[in-house]
Amino acid sequence: MAKKLIMDIKDFSFRYAGAEKPSLMSINLPVHKNKVTAMIGPSGCGKSTLLRALNRIHDLYPGHEYQGKINLLNSSSGENENILDIKKENDFIKLRQRVGMIFQKPTPFPMSIFDNVAYGLKLAGIKNKTILEEKVVSALQGSAIWTEVKDRLKEDAMGLSGGQQQRLCIARAVALRPEVLLLDEPTSALDPISTGAIEELVTELKKDISIVIVTHNMQQASRLSDYTAFMYIGKLIEYNKTDKIFLNPKEKLTEDYVTGRFG
Amino acid sequence: MNRESIFKKVAFSSATLILVMLASIFVMLFISAKPAMQEYGWHFLVDSSWGKTIEVKSDKPLATQKSTTKKTINDENLFANEDSAIIPLSDGGIEDSGQPKNTITKIIYGGFIPIIGTILSTLIAMAFAVPIAMGISIFLSEIAPKFLIKPVGLAIELLAAIPSIIYGMWGLFYFAPIVQDIFGGDQISLLTAGLVLGIMILPFMAAITRDAMNTTPSVLKESAYSLGATKFEVVKDVIFPYAKVGIIGSVILSLGRALGETMAVAFLIGSVFKIPGSLTNPTISIPVVLANNFGEASGNMMSALFYLAFVLFVFSFIIIGTAKFYFLRKHR
Numbered sequence: 001m002a003k004k005l006i007m008d009i010k011d012f013s014f015r016y017a018g019a020e021k022p023s024l025m026s027i028n029l030p031v032h033k034n035k036v037t038a039m040i041g042p043s044g045c046g047k048s049t050l051l052r053a054l055n056r057i058h059d060l061y062p063g064h065e066y067q068g069k070i071n072l073l074n075s076s077s078g079e080n081e082n083i084l085d086i087k088k089e090n091d092f093i094k095l096r097q098r099v100g101m102i103f104q105k106p107t108p109f110p111m112s113i114f115d116n117v118a119y120g121l122k123l124a125g126i127k128n129k130t131i132l133e134e135k136v137v138s139a140l141q142g143s144a145i146w147t148e149v150k151d152r153l154k155e156d157a158m159g160l161s162g163g164q165q166q167r168l169c170i171a172r173a174v175a176l177r178p179e180v181l182l183l184d185e186p187t188s189a190l191d192p193i194s195t196g197a198i199e200e201l202v203t204e205l206k207k208d209i210s211i212v213i214v215t216h217n218m219q220q221a222s223r224l225s226d227y228t229a230f231m232y233i234g235k236l237i238e239y240n241k242t243d244k245i246f247l248n249p250k251e252k253l254t255e256d257y258v259t260g261r262f263g
Numbered sequence: 264m265n266r267e268s269i270f271k272k273v274a275f276s277s278a279t280l281i282l283v284m285l286a287s288i289f290v291m292l293f294i295s296a297k298p299a300m301q302e303y304g305w306h307f308l309v310d311s312s313w314g315k316t317i318e319v320k321s322d323k324p325l326a327t328q329k330s331t332t333k334k335t336i337n338d339e340n341l342f343a344n345e346d347s348a349i350i351p352l353s354d355g356g357i358e359d360s361g362q363p364k365n366t367i368t369k370i371i372y373g374g375f376i377p378i379i380g381t382i383l384s385t386l387i388a389m390a391f392a393v394p395i396a397m398g399i400s401i402f403l404s405e406i407a408p409k410f411l412i413k414p415v416g417l418a419i420e421l422l423a424a425i426p427s428i429i430y431g432m433w434g435l436f437y438f439a440p441i442v443q444d445i446f447g448g449d450q451i452s453l454l455t456a457g458l459v460l461g462i463m464i465l466p467f468m469a470a471i472t473r474d475a476m477n478t479t480p481s482v483l484k485e486s487a488y489s490l491g492a493t494k495f496e497v498v499k500d501v502i503f504p505y506a507k508v509g510i511i512g513s514v515i516l517s518l519g520r521a522l523g524e525t526m527a528v529a530f531l532i533g534s535v536f537k538i539p540g541s542l543t544n545p546t547i548s549i550p551v552v553l554a555n556n557f558g559e560a561s562g563n564m565m566s567a568l569f570y571l572a573f574v575l576f577v578f579s580f581i582i583i584g585t586a587k588f589y590f591l592r593k594h595r
Contacts, residue, residue, distance in 0.1 A: 089493065101485070109486075169486065
């Protein structure tokens with residue numbers, strides 16, 4: 001294959017515990033390496049559900065049903081691993097360290113700014129203080145928040161503004177050097193300036209990390225992403241390069257959505 | 264507008280009522296305890312003799328002595344305690360006759376034993392209840408499968424609603440022998456009372472702690488999990504710090520409850536005025552002293568009981584006040 005796929009979703013279906021109908025039906029979606037893939041669609045179309053399947057955070061709550069395959073490229077061996085085969089807690093932890101996640105609302109932990117970023121690293125077993133410090137600083141720098149927090153690393157992270165908190169959360173995820181970063185409407189709770197800062201950051205981050213972003217904001221999808229998937233009621237309607245989806249969609253439904261006729 | 268003002272007044276007076284009640288209880292306790300406070304002073308808190316008849320060497324008749332100033336009486340008391348022989352109490356009390364002319368006997372009261380008994384039984388209860396309550400609430404909020412959460416949660420709430428006298432009876436007839444088998448000593452003891460007290464506050468504490476832990480937003484937990492945290496790490500690093508205020512609040516509320524508990528403790532602590540040499544010895548606590556002795560108390564003893572009640576009141580007030588202060592400070 002010419003372009004490398006970091007993740008490949010094949011014929012994937014998902015049913016929530018206790019639900020009668022599956023929330024996702026036969027999804028086929030490639031995730032390109034070092035690109036930004038956007039998932040758009042009206043509320044309830046299943047885009048967040050799909051995103052949350054990619055690091056199996058769904059499995060914190062028992063009883064959900066998966067079908068199909070989600071392959072994750074193992075960059076050292078070059079082989080694909082189906083993450084739906086994971087059963088042991090240790091393997092879940094490894095998966096989540098490789099596939100990080102950022103949520104709609106900023107989620108700083110109730111600890112200092114430094115400790116927030118160091119937290120994942122400590123979990124990963126890094127104990128050496130100098131290494132820890134180095135990694136925290138570089139993650140903060142890489143997340144465009146360093147200049148704002150460098151003098152207050154010991155302060156409570158709750159004292160930061162919403163946009164700063166979100167960038168801190170990204171720094172926290174980035175510090176683990178994940179291969180994929182999942183962003184679940186990361187800017188919907190933020191003001192335009194903070195949104196701009198996050199978008200810039202995402203563009204910067206894709207040099208090292210492949211990114212999947214769920215967004216309600218179509219301008220954001222068109223600005224940020226290289227590929228866009230349009231979903232509707234549990235189905236993937238159309239997937240293509242972003243400019244094709246927005247300028248020249250094949251499906252009528254996609255066209256109606258991106259031109260704002262419904263949604 | 265009129266209805267609005269009536270509504271405001273009703274709400275205002277309801278709120279005022281509670282303050283008035285609080286203040287009146289405080290004032291009542293203080294006034295009733297005042298004679299004992301004047302008589303015994305701070306020494307009451309560390310004096311371990313309760314209802315002991317002592318000789319007071321004095322030329323003055325009893326009536327005069329009572330009317331002397333507080334200071335001299337205190338001094339005399341201290342003096343008397345230090346080196347006067349204690350005469351075993353015969354039934355009569357203060358008016359006991361047949362003493363040498365210049366010697367007056369009087370009965371003194373000191374609160375040390377019930378105070379220590381209250382503190383120790385509460386500490387035992389907390390030492391027992393806190394870890395288990397934490398375990399229960401962690402299990403319920405994080406680990407338990409869905410089908411268990413409801414029934415176990417319900418059971419805990421029901422347990423919290425059982426009247427304390429039932430805990431006392433159960434403790435006396437079933438639990439005390441078990442405690443004796445394990446730890447030796449007496450069945451009726453500080454340890455048994457403390458443990459049953461612990462069992463009693465356990466569901467209460469667990470229920471509030473669980474509620475506090477459940478306020479942790481699930482995204483916060485999820486983001487810890489998505490950094491690769493295990494359940495234990497999420498509980499330790501995210502849920503506990505996040506729910507810290509609520510958890511401390513629940514512990515302190517339970518502490519307040521344990522301090523004032525009467526019935527269950529009355530069954531089990533033994534009601535003897537003795538400093539417990541070991542945990543398995545019987546002793547007494549403030550609420551038990553009050554419950555047992557008000558019936559036949561008068562004079563100094565009555566006042567001493569009020570003094571004890573006052574001590575308990577202030578003690579609980581300080582504890583709850585600290586908790587509230589903590590809440591308020593954190594919420595700002």
